[in-house]
Amino acid sequence: MKEKIKSAVLAILVVGSLVQSYILAYGSPKLDLLTPTTYVPSELRGTQTELADLLIPHQLILHLGGSDHTVLMPFSSQQQFYKMIFRDFLQKRRFEDLRKLSVSNLIDRNWNSIRNNNPGIEMVFNEGLPLTALQRVLEIKSDGIDSPLNIKRILIYANTTGEPEAYFFTEDEGTVYAAQTDMDINEVQKNVAFGQYLTRYSPQYLGYYLPDEPIPVVRYKYTYTQFTADELKRSLFVDPNIVKNLQEKDGSQIYTDAKRGLQLQNDRQWMIYTDSLAAPAVSKVSGVAIIESATQFVNQHGGWNGTFLLNKIVQSVDAKPQRLQFRQYIDNLPLFGSTEEDMGAINLELQQGIVSSYERSLNKLDGTPLKKTIAQLPGGAELRKLLQKSEHSGKIVDVFPAYQVVATDKSVDLVPRWAVELEDGTNDFL
Secondary structure, X not given: OHHHHHHHHHHHHHHHHHHXXXXXXXXXXXXXXXXXXXXXXXXXXXXXXOHHHHOOOOEEEEEEEOOEEEEEOOOXXXXXXXXXXXXXXHXXXXXXXXXXXXXXXXXXXXXXHHHHHOOEEEEEEEEEEEHHHHXXXXXXXXXXXXXXXXXXXXXXXXXXXXXXXXXXXXXXXXXXXXXXXXXXXXXXXXXXHHHHHOOOEEEOOOOOEEEOOOEEEEEEEEEEEEOOHHHHHHHHOOOHHHOEXXXXXXXXXXXXOOOEEEEEEOOOOEEEEEEOOOOOOOOOOOOHHHHHHHHHHHHHOOOOOOEEEEEEEEOOOOOXXXXXXXXXXXXXXXXXXXXXXXXXXXXXXXXXXXXXXXXXXXXXXXXXXXXXEEEEEOOHHHHHHHHHHOOOOOOEEEEEEXXXXXXXXXXXXXXXXXXXXXXXXOEEXX
16 A cells, blocks of 8 residues: 555656646746836036146237237137137147257256347146146157156247247246147247237246236125935946935035945035946056046046136145046136135046045036126236235235125125236135
8 A cells, every 4th residue: 555655656756846847848927027126327517628728728828029028818709719729729739759858958048038129929828737638638759758748838930040949848847848849930939929819928037927017807695405314326336226315413414335436415405326346446547647547537427517628736745636627717816715615626536547536516507697787807016016015925925816705594795806826836816
């Protein structure tokens, strides 16, 4: 009897196995769809820009000869002259065969006399640009240059034989490079002639120029909108669905996915994003790579919402991150907010070319100004008196017109004022 039961059970198991094998071989399995964690692409709208547009000279100084000079800025009412000289002339010419001037060659040249007596064009950059970055803006062949160069100015003028000469001034005042160029002297003189009907500027001891007359400016009032927490989460986090929110005692909001953090300081109208996954600074990425990485990051995470130029580069020292600052321009004037909320500035830190910190204002100006008022900034003797009375007298390395940002709950006033850059790199208003 037991044998019959065992045989029956074995037969059932064999039949069951054959049925399962048949189902596996010929059946169509019914699969339940699993809903994956949804990745939400960035919805933070903002304009993108090309690297070269952030690196253009913030001034073109036209040396007219006879100690006459004038200054062109890229977004001013004379921007058509800037465009004709820079876009249509300088960017279409070639610089090559860079060679470092010897000490004796430098001693033989009186640069102030050269600028005063020879027709020429001088490009001035906000910050000393790595040569590799400058090559994105101008056609420069740098064969044989094996050390990094940061170029602050480029001077082109006609020598005694009537041939154009080009000189690249680095951040190190004692290091200047001469270059050959394919320019024709008649082309240089033709472009310099655009400045003959413009306001004259006088050179100062430290290399900046001041207008001999008051300069017209426009005072603006703008409404503004703000980046929302939801927009920023969707832009800055890979998976915004896992981001948690914490509230600090001071009222600021913290958003984190345990690897990245976003702090919204509502009292300052300011945001700070940090990424702990950024590579440790065991090696240094420099030159154009760091600027390009920062540019692409802003392109992908909020955009520019206006016109910006590269304003500062602080190279890493002792394994510290590299820091960059871009600054917004309206017309030809940069925007400077308060120390707490510097509207107009975008600040980034990078480690090995990867953005580890990203700061900017939560406020963004609306496209059309609410109000315009014509104003003037003093020039000539009145401006020089302001400089002499300034608490910063003796520490000033540059003077330039700028907008002071004065924000209220509903609008922003852009008040034109003379600004100064001090020896330590900070800025203030006269």
